[in-house]
Amino acid sequence: MAIELQHVSYTYSQDTVYEMHALEDVNLKIGDNECIGIIGHTGSGKSTLIQHMNGLVKATEGAILYNGKNIYDSDFALPSLRRRVGLVFQYPEYQLFESDVFSDVCFGPKNLGLSEDEIRARAKKALEQVGIPESLYDKSPFLLSGGQKRRVAIAGVLAMEPEILILDEPTAGLDPRGRDAILTLIRDLYEKRKITVIFVSHSMEDVARYVERLIVLDHGHVIYDDVPKAVFAHYKELEQIGLRAPQITYAIDRLQAYGLRTSQIVTTVAEAKNAVLEWFAQ
Amino acid sequence: MKNITIGQYYPTDSVIHRLDPRVKLFGTIVFLVSLFLTDHYLGYAVITVCLAAVLKLSKVPFKMLLKGLRGILILLLFSVVFNIFLVPGRELVHIWFLSITAEGIRRAIFLGIRLVYLVIGTSLMTLTTTPTDLADGLEKALRPLNKLHIPVHDITMMMSIALRFIPILMEETDKIMMAQKARGADFETGGLLKRAKALIPLFVPLFVSAIRRAIDLANAMETRCYQGGEGRTKMHPLCYQKRDKRTYCIYAGYLIAIFGINRILVAFQILPFLFA
Numbered sequence A: 001m002a003i004e005l006q007h008v009s010y011t012y013s014q015d016t017v018y019e020m021h022a023l024e025d026v027n028l029k030i031g032d033n034e035c036i037g038i039i040g041h042t043g044s045g046k047s048t049l050i051q052h053m054n055g056l057v058k059a060t061e062g063a064i065l066y067n068g069k070n071i072y073d074s075d076f077a078l079p080s081l082r083r084r085v086g087l088v089f090q091y092p093e094y095q096l097f098e099s100d101v102f103s104d105v106c107f108g109p110k111n112l113g114l115s116e117d118e119i120r121a122r123a124k125k126a127l128e129q130v131g132i133p134e135s136l137y138d139k140s141p142f143l144l145s146g147g148q149k150r151r152v153a154i155a156g157v158l159a160m161e162p163e164i165l166i167l168d169e170p171t172a173g174l175d176p177r178g179r180d181a182i183l184t185l186i187r188d189l190y191e192k193r194k195i196t197v198i199f200v201s202h203s204m205e206d207v208a209r210y211v212e213r214l215i216v217l218d219h220g221h222v223i224y225d226d227v228p229k230a231v232f233a234h235y236k237e238l239e240q241i242g243l244r245a246p247q248i249t250y251a252i253d254r255l256q257a258y259g260l261r262t263s264q265i266v267t268t269v270a271e272a273k274n275a276v277l278e279w280f281a282q
Numbered sequence B: 001m002k003n004i005t006i007g008q009y010y011p012t013d014s015v016i017h018r019l020d021p022r023v024k025l026f027g028t029i030v031f032l033v034s035l036f037l038t039d040h041y042l043g044y045a046v047i048t049v050c051l052a053a054v055l056k057l058s059k060v061p062f063k064m065l066l067k068g069l070r071g072i073l074i075l076l077l078f079s080v081v082f083n084i085f086l087v088p089g090r091e092l093v094h095i096w097f098l099s100i101t102a103e104g105i106r107r108a109i110f111l112g113i114r115l116v117y118l119v120i121g122t123s124l125m126t127l128t129t130t131p132t133d134l135a136d137g138l139e140k141a142l143r144p145l146n147k148l149h150i151p152v153h154d155i156t157m158m159m160s161i162a163l164r165f166i167p168i169l170m171e172e173t174d175k176i177m178m179a180q181k182a183r184g185a186d187f188e189t190g191g192l193l194k195r196a197k198a199l200i201p202l203f204v205p206l207f208v209s210a211i212r213r214a215i216d217l218a219n220a221m222e223t224r225c226y227q228g229g230e231g232r233t234k235m236h237p238l239c240y241q242k243r244d245k246r247t248y249c250i251y252a253g254y255l256i257a258i259f260g261i262n263r264i265l266v267a268f269q270i271l272p273f274l275f276a
């Protein structure tokens, strides 16, 4: 179970005046049970990158291997890849179309050709996972609140029970509580269901807290691919490409002028608390 | 999806691009009139030279024009073939019950040229003028119709909004299609009924989003106190420049040349000689 991108490049509107190199020579290996964050400036190619991972977009150059098999080979079954790699688009609530919440979540599993019972069981489980109460199942998805719609849409992909779940800016435009609920869900899927989750985010705080591996994109190039701490150690370079380290990192940085010492770079509030308590204890 | 080109604009900076949209609209009409009034090879030679000159000046690659021609290929073939076989006249070849006449060939050639030039001429206008400019030009050119209580402003405003929304809706279609494909939707296989049904997950969100966008736009226009064309001023009012006036002079010269050639050829009765 692994996806490998080899020298992947992608150009939008190739051979026209609107030509746009969205990805250039991207090499990545994504394995089992990983929790990966992708960050980058707007337009750096994050969405384009993840749309390659389930074969929705065909790379202009390079190859993508799924368990060692090239997904662009003519005998490769793309539908089976899309079942294993679930992709939740940005603002997924705009893809809802059924007359009630439950049927909408059933759409994915139905396309897999499962039995009626299995479809219903999966939809129910997925809706439970995202915290949509049963009282909403019969409601029109268009009448829900923004956060609820988002969770229904995520359930629609979860119900397909993918082995890799990819989410494009899942927390964009949500209030703090909605954001925490979705991030906790992501973390749960990773820890309890042992699947690989990848999510695109604009919040350094979120990725520092939730992911184990961080991929940084800039102008279509992967410039860092490491554990968050190692990536944020380069915060000077990150600032140059319009990103930054979590705010707490800067706060601790300032405190070091007054004598605070840390063994490694601090990226979360919890770590900062420990560091400060230790400093006071001395 | 991305291959649909309506209101296709080729962004570059050329003399033609900088012309006032009204000049280009009028020019297109002049060109079409000349195309349909000409009935001899010499006239078409003059038109070809002029068209080539405009094409060169516009910096639009010829490839872009060929794209538009692909759309009328079938129509072109039909009309040319029908003309070759069905026009009566001096018989050249006889095959079974069909006969090819000299007049038929001439008619077919002229018709082919007319059709191709018609598409090239109008494409050149849309390729060198942004949809907004075009609507602006139309509004100003058609303003006299206001007297007849035709709401020119509202019509052109609707037209420019519609044109503006085409690329947005196409992008949206692309996105929703991908999102549903990621959920296992299949738009490509199956019979007619299955395919039509497969479009529901695409069209429902698309309509919902189009209506949402329309409401948002209407609200945004209202909060900016939009209330139709009455007393409305423009940020970039259309104003004829020197080059626009010169272009009108060129049109006059062009029309005189085309008519002149026509008259002279008729007067000297050398038409049959040129048709040979």
Ligand SMILES: Nc1ncnc2c1ncn2[C@@H]1O[C@H](COP(=O)(O)OP(=O)(O)O)[C@@H](O)[C@H]1O
Binding pocket: A012, A013, A020, A021, A022, A040, A041, A042, A043, A044, A045, A046, A047, A048, A049, B171
């Ligand atoms: N459908 C498209 N057509 C043309 N260019 C596009 C399209 N989608 C994205 N791009 C361009 O590709 C680049 C990368 O876009 P994207 O992957 O959406 O970036 P991100 O998700 O990081 O903001 C951007 O410069 C964007 O303008």
Ligand SMILES: [Mg+2]
Binding pocket: A046, A047, A048, A090, A168
């Ligand atoms: Mg994006």
